[in-house]
Amino acid sequence: MRDDNPSMTELQKIDRVHVWHPFTKLANPLQPPSGSGDPLIVITRASGAILCDENGKEYLDGNASIWTCLHGHGDERLTSAVCHQLQKLDHCSALGLANDQAALLAAELVEALNLPEGTRVFFSSDGSSAIEAGLKILHQARQLRGEGHKKKFLNFCGSYHGDTVGAMSLSHSPLFHRPFAEMMFDALHVPAPACYRCPHNRALPEKGADARLTRKCHWECVRDLERVITSNEPRNINAAVIEPRVQGAAGFLMHPRGYQQKIRPLLEEHDIWLMTDEILTGMGRCGPLLTGVDDGAHPQIVALGKSLSGGVLPLAATLIAPEVAGPFSAPDAPIFYHGHSYSGNPPACAAARASLQMLRGKHNTAHRKKFASILAEASKIFWQHDNVGDVRHEGGIVAIELVEDFASRKPFPAYKRVGAAVCAKAAELGLLTRPVGDCLVLMPPLCATEEQIEKMCQLLSVAIKCVLNK
Ligand SMILES: *Cc1c(COP(=O)(O)O)cnc(C)c1O
Numbered sequence: 001m002r003d004d005n006p007s008m009t010e011l012q013k014i015d016r017v018h019v020w021h022p023f024t025k026l027a028n029p030l031q032p033p034s035g036s037g038d039p040l041i042v043i044t045r046a047s048g049a050i051l052c053d054e055n056g057k058e059y060l061d062g063n064a065s066i067w068t069c070l071h072g073h074g075d076e077r078l079t080s081a082v083c084h085q086l087q088k089l090d091h092c093s094a095l096g097l098a099n100d101q102a103a104l105l106a107a108e109l110v111e112a113l114n115l116p117e118g119t120r121v122f123f124s125s126d127g128s129s130a131i132e133a134g135l136k137i138l139h140q141a142r143q144l145r146g147e148g149h150k151k152k153f154l155n156f157c158g159s160y161h162g163d164t165v166g167a168m169s170l171s172h173s174p175l176f177h178r179p180f181a182e183m184m185f186d187a188l189h190v191p192a193p194a195c196y197r198c199p200h201n202r203a204l205p206e207k208g209a210d211a212r213l214t215r216k217c218h219w220e221c222v223r224d225l226e227r228v229i230t231s232n233e234p235r236n237i238n239a240a241v242i243e244p245r246v247q248g249a250a251g252f253l254m255h256p257r258g259y260q261q262k263i264r265p266l267l268e269e270h271d272i273w274l275m276t277d278e279i280l281t282g283m284g285r286c287g288p289l290l291t292g293v294d295d296g297a298h299p300q301i302v303a304l305g306k307s308l309s310g311g312v313l314p315l316a317a318t319l320i321a322p323e324v325a326g327p328f329s330a331p332d333a334p335i336f337y338h339g340h341s342y343s344g345n346p347p348a349c350a351a352a353r354a355s356l357q358m359l360r361g362k363h364n365t366a367h368r369k370k371f372a373s374i375l376a377e378a379s380k381i382f383w384q385h386d387n388v389g390d391v392r393h394e395g396g397i398v399a400i401e402l403v404e405d406f407a408s409r410k411p412f413p414a415y416k417r418v419g420a421a422v423c424a425k426a427a428e429l430g431l432l433t434r435p436v437g438d439c440l441v442l443m444p445p446l447c448a449t450e451e452q453i454e455k456m457c458q459l460l461s462v463a464i465k466c467v468l469n470k
Helices: 010-018 077-090 100-112 129-145 165-169 176-183 218-230 257-271 320-331 346-360 366-383 419-430 450-470
Strands: 045-046 050-053 058-061 120-125 152-156 186-190 237-242 273-277 301-304 316-320 388-393 397-401 439-442
Touching: 010 439, 058 165, 058 450, 077 346, 100 120, 100 316, 100 346, 120 129, 120 366, 129 237, 129 301, 129 316, 129 320, 152 218, 165 176, 186 218, 366 388, 366 397, 366 450, 397 419, 397 450, 419 439, 419 450, 439 450
Parallel strands: 152 186, 152 237, 237 273, 273 301
Antiparallel strands: 045 050, 050 058, 120 316, 301 316, 388 397, 397 439
């Protein structure tokens, strides 16, 4: 696609010249084989589970606008909360100043998430910043407790915690991070407890079965963690950082139930703290409000982002347990020199408060359970394809992993970019979602009807057929 292509609209041309899109090739954003070769779609309106482009073409929002849109676009409760707040107080600084919405949201979060009394909430605007703040708080807290030797962090292979330098250091992606390796600090990498491709899983793949349920192993993944801890001077380890249950950007790797409970004694034995990154999994996306806590984890830090505001405004939060916040509360304790201009932004906090109410109201636990079972049922359709190796879900998320060979779980060569080709086809058909490698993702907003959920699965299934069975 040349920049002067006559089929481009005015907006597409302007965008093409001026905008640098995240995780998108600057020179040719949608060239084959990854994309259709068409220019980028320009979205101008949205309602419920539907996005609409400048020409009036409608698309189902299959991945909740990159995992953010929790309830659906333009929900009356959220938009009126934001509009009302904008008129009352648009913004004020949180540096040495409080505002009602941020204070009330902090209290409501601690209560709704069942976190211990004394938990502190640090607000920022995006997930990477929530992780970065958590990391620095953990580091300084150890110094204040006289445990300054505890400097190392553990993370899980493939994990993604954001794109700031600290968050990158806690992640592990050669593709993303090679150019920045010299800027990053070393972390201890633990193999991810992801059953489908786990080297310890001796079960053969079975059509229609979640690899986590058919696995044959002896929880060697727990011993993997133990080995990394004991072979690296455990007394120097500050904290483990994990995306509980679902590692999103790693390819929607999903962990077996029971993992958090099994690793907890190991972490406690060596006084290793835990930071759970719930930026994707939190606020009901996987069902419970906090998946890590639901699985029996006892995190000292929880990072929230993406759907925290219901998906309408940028908002993130770092929740800090009393044992970590405590040392900063002493009268002679130092200041945590870290902050953001838009920390505790009132309209964003008002949106998050309304979202929290919706999670107790129309999108409550029972709704989310029903929603998850409709999605699970509709996604059975994917097993009909020879090249679908695994279909796994957690709550409102389903991941479909494409493979070249089912029996051996052999992936397609990366250069073929099969996942991207399928999603480009799906966009043509009226479904927007973005793959992670060859893992396709559906994560509809909670307002999606049964019919819309089924339609999403059908369109993605047709797209798979078009790309792979020609
Ligand atoms: C998206 C994401 C982040 C980063 O959040 P941003 O708001 O994009 O900076 C961190 N961790 C996880 C698990 C995520 O999914």
